[in-house]
Amino acid sequence: ALVLAHETGHRIGAIRHLRWSDIDFDGGAIRWRAEHDKSGHEHVTPVTAEALEVLEEARRWNPGPGEAPVLPSLKDPTVCMRAWSARVWWSRAERLAGFERLRGRGWHSLRRKFASDLMDQPLKVLCELGGWKTAKTVLQCYQRPDEGQLRKALEARRRSVG
Helix, strand or coil: CHHHHHHHCCCHHHHHCCEHHHEECCCCEEEECHHHCCCCCCEEEECCHHHHHHHHHHHHHCCCCCCCECCECCCCCCCECCHHHHHHHHHHHHHHHCCCCCCCCCHHHHHHHHHHHCCCCCHHHHHHHHCCCCHHHHHHHHCCCCHHHHHHHHHHHHHHHC
16 A cells, blocks of 8 residues: 555555556556545556556455455455555554654655655646646645755756846
8 A cells, every 4th residue: 555655646545445457457557436536536547667566466465356455454355445444554654664653644645745756747747647637736735846846946947047
C-alpha cells in the first residue's frame, strides 16, 4: 500500500479497493474505479516499474481470482482491507522508521508529495496521473514548491529577461 500510494499519487481509499482485475500487468496500468474515487472519476493510469514490482509480489502472496482484492482484509480475504487497518499500517510504519507522529503526515501526505514531485510536468498530465478532475484542487491543496524549485524559477526568469 505504501509503495502504491507513493508511486501512483492516489488516495488510500482507492488503493484499498483495488481488485486484481483492475491491474493490467502486461500493459503496466491500473484502472481506478469511479465507485472508489472520492470525485467519482473512473480512469486508467500507467504505473511505474516499482509499483508493478510490489503488485507482482502481492500477487505471489495473494493470488486470488480477478475480483479478489489486491489488499485483502486480515479477517476475510474476500473483502478489501478496512480503513482502520490502513491507519494501523501507517502508524506502524512511522514507529518502525522512528518518526514522531505529526499532524498532516499520513497517507494523504504521499498524494501531496506526488503532486509536488511532478510540479515541472504539465498540469493536465499530473491531473490524469493522480486522478484529479480539475487543476484547481491540485494548485490550491497539493502542490508545495520547495526552495530549490523557487530558486530555479527565479534563475530561469533572470536568464530570459537578460
